[in-house]
Amino acid sequence: MCSLPNKMRPRKFSEVVGQEMAVKLLHEGLKKNIIGSVCLLNGPAGTGKTTLARLIAQWNCCENIKDKITKSNSENEASPNTINVEENDLCGQCTGCKDLINGSHPDVLELDGASKTSVDDIRQLLEGYIYRPVKAKKRTYIIDEVHMLSRSAISALLKTLEEPKEYAQFVLATTEIEKLPKTLVSRCFKINLESINKNKISEHIKNVSDKQGYYIEDDAVNKIVFSSKGSMRQALSILEQAAIVFENKIKSENLDQMLGLASSDQVENMVQMILDYNLEGIKNTIDKILENGADPLNFISQILTFIRKKKADKKSITIGFMLAQSCVDLNKSPYPAELLDMYILKAALCLKVFPEDSTTQNDCQNNLSSSKNEQNFSENDQPVNSHDFGNSKKTQTKTKDSQAFVNNSNRSEKSEKQSLSQLKDEKHTTNNKAYQIDQESKVVSNNTQNNSQANDTSNTDLRNKALDMFNKENK
Numbered sequence: 001m002c003s004l005p006n007k008m009r010p011r012k013f014s015e016v017v018g019q020e021m022a023v024k025l026l027h028e029g030l031k032k033n034i035i036g037s038v039c040l041l042n043g044p045a046g047t048g049k050t051t052l053a054r055l056i057a058q059w060n061c062c063e064n065i066k067d068k069i070t071k072s073n074s075e076n077e078a079s080p081n082t083i084n085v086e087e088n089d090l091c092g093q094c095t096g097c098k099d100l101i102n103g104s105h106p107d108v109l110e111l112d113g114a115s116k117t118s119v120d121d122i123r124q125l126l127e128g129y130i131y132r133p134v135k136a137k138k139r140t141y142i143i144d145e146v147h148m149l150s151r152s153a154i155s156a157l158l159k160t161l162e163e164p165k166e167y168a169q170f171v172l173a174t175t176e177i178e179k180l181p182k183t184l185v186s187r188c189f190k191i192n193l194e195s196i197n198k199n200k201i202s203e204h205i206k207n208v209s210d211k212q213g214y215y216i217e218d219d220a221v222n223k224i225v226f227s228s229k230g231s232m233r234q235a236l237s238i239l240e241q242a243a244i245v246f247e248n249k250i251k252s253e254n255l256d257q258m259l260g261l262a263s264s265d266q267v268e269n270m271v272q273m274i275l276d277y278n279l280e281g282i283k284n285t286i287d288k289i290l291e292n293g294a295d296p297l298n299f300i301s302q303i304l305t306f307i308r309k310k311k312a313d314k315k316s317i318t319i320g321f322m323l324a325q326s327c328v329d330l331n332k333s334p335y336p337a338e339l340l341d342m343y344i345l346k347a348a349l350c351l352k353v354f355p356e357d358s359t360t361q362n363d364c365q366n367n368l369s370s371s372k373n374e375q376n377f378s379e380n381d382q383p384v385n386s387h388d389f390g391n392s393k394k395t396q397t398k399t400k401d402s403q404a405f406v407n408n409s410n411r412s413e414k415s416e417k418q419s420l421s422q423l424k425d426e427k428h429t430t431n432n433k434a435y436q437i438d439q440e441s442k443v444v445s446n447n448t449q450n451n452s453q454a455n456d457t458s459n460t461d462l463r464n465k466a467l468d469m470f471n472k473e474n475k
């Protein structure tokens with residue numbers, strides 16, 4: 001059975017969804033014959049590189065394209081600004097087009113650079129290079145993931161490109177252009193592809209669902225778009241899988257577990273619980289969503305998406321800003337699930353202690369994050385030196401109060417560390433990092449509960465109370 005991304009692959013320039021600039025550049029380049037012998041398609045996975053490569057090949061194979069161009073050019077002389085894409089598009093009906101679509105055209109050769117990386121693979125691909133194409137105007141060589149070819153394979157390719165044949169067309173595709181030698185890149189007609197616009201993916205998912213006879217809820221479309229991360233191929237694959245699993249009825253609530261997402265209600269409630277400083281609720285909800293298989297990074301991204309779409313107040317935006325930083329840290333961490341509650345509790349704590357001061361909230365969040373990371377993952381496992389903070393460029397602009405808070409919080413981390421080691425001694429545990437993180441998150445959680453005793457009076461009072469609290473802990 002043909003998979004949905006392949007089945008829905010555009011066979012004409014007018015059918016390509018998104019990538020308007022790239023498609024226009026390529027189509028015009030082909031019409032005006034300025035692409036040259038090597039075209040390089042660069043962009044993230046699933047954004048249409050293979051589709052465009054096959055369209056170039058089809059352009060060389062389509063038997064009707066020449067007539068159309070001649071006709072169109074003579075018409076365009078009268079009105080040079082009118083470009084009729086349909087008129088100059090591929091026919092999709094001739095033997096050349098059909099053979100290409102079936103993958104049986106003798107003048108189109110493809111190589112997957114990810115699995116066939118050696119110089120012998122390149123030599124095999126180029127075996128018939130000196131001969132003219134059998135049927136097509138040009139023989140098209142498509143090399144996918146070209147950056148993964150070995151050095152000797154790239155050298156062999158470069159040597160061939162130094163003496164281009166007018167009947168040969170190379171199409172190279174890469175997700176990592178910086179890994180290619182400049183000597184190769186400089187020979188190419190480069191086309192850059194971007195992640196596809198979310199609205200375009202959403203629209204396409206709805207159209208394809210209609211054509212395939214799927215029932216799909218609007219919120220389910222949103223979840224597929226969210227999980228596709230700008231890749232149309234990924235979006236269509238998810239749609240196909242969901243249609244198989246849920247027998248063509250795709251409901252939003254059924255997708256959560258499949259995609260590692262929290263429900264929309266859980267996301268909305270989480271933001272409210274951070275605003276309300278509901279630590280117990282935050283802990284319980286996070287336990288629940290992790291139990292259901294939600295991905296920690298996805299959860300933070302879902303919160304950020306929710307805030308961006310639905311919330312415009314200062315506090316929510318501050319939460320978004322603090323969690324965006326956590327996303328970066330979680331992405332690097334080997335224990336994202338164990339750290340998720342800690343980062344969200346921290347955001348709630350920072351918002352509670354400094355409800356009006358966004359600079360201090362961010363300092364608070366950043367310093368807690370960076371010093372925590374040092375403790376969890378650095379080799380020497382030392383708390384961050386407050387002297388270093390004082391000398392760093394970042395902290396030179398800090399207010400006295402926030403500087404004092406940072407220094408005190410560093411000292412309090414020392415006491416956290418001591419209590420942590422006591423806990424470890426008592427329980428005779430081994431030096432298990434996962435356990436350590438678990439304990440640290442409990443210590444942080446206890447601290448946040450202590451903070452909740454502070455009365456919600458004024459910003460200055462809260463700061464003083466926070467400072468007193470940390471000073472007491474150090475005695």
Ligand SMILES: [Zn+2]
Nearest residue numbers: 062091094097
């Ligand atoms: Zn054709």
